[in-house]
Amino acid sequence: NAGVTQTPKFRVLKTGQSMTLLCAQDMNHEYMYWYRQDPGMGLRLIHYSVGEGTTAKGEVPDGYNVSRLKKQNFLLGLESAAPSQTSVYFCASFYYGYTFGSGTRLTVV
């Protein structure tokens, strides 16, 4: 099925651990975005990409890195996880409309 797939769906990390969240889309979209959702804060943009090999910072980029080595994949990395990064992470892609993934719930303890 065409769409945006996020893996994993759930993860618990210890402070200081690292991990990578994967966003994959099979719609050949150029534009991809990573958001985080926190209670009472809505969704805030972390990083985005306007095409393969490009990335740009969003509103809350600190503590995260991203890569877009292949057009279909947009990776979000946490090098040293902190409790403040406990959140629900959403990926989206765009082509005449935004398509969202189902989210990754990350808890950092």
Add this chain to the structure above:
Amino acid sequence: AQSVTQLDSQVPVFEEAPVELRCNYSSSVSVYLFWYVQYPNQGLQLLLKYLSGSTLVKGINGFEAEFNKSQTSFHLRKPSVHISDTAEYFCAVSLHSGNTPLVFGKGTRLSVIA
């Protein structure tokens, strides 16, 4: 840069009553406007969007919204709510180029009371 303000963080309403969720935006250029709904522990679902044309936009589940350029508003309405409408609702804006990142409001939690 554009911004979105959702004026109410929580809206309780009785079943079968009408509801309005308010959204104001700020932008120096033309924008596209969106409403998304998020049911508990689920992802985002597009309710409706305004791109151009008629300022009254109809969406899914009986919702509609009206774009008011002079008041920079895009309020969401439903004439009669159901228990199943209990969810969080997000207003969002993007620039007219369309491929710019969506900017979201902080959300309004609609609670429908039986």
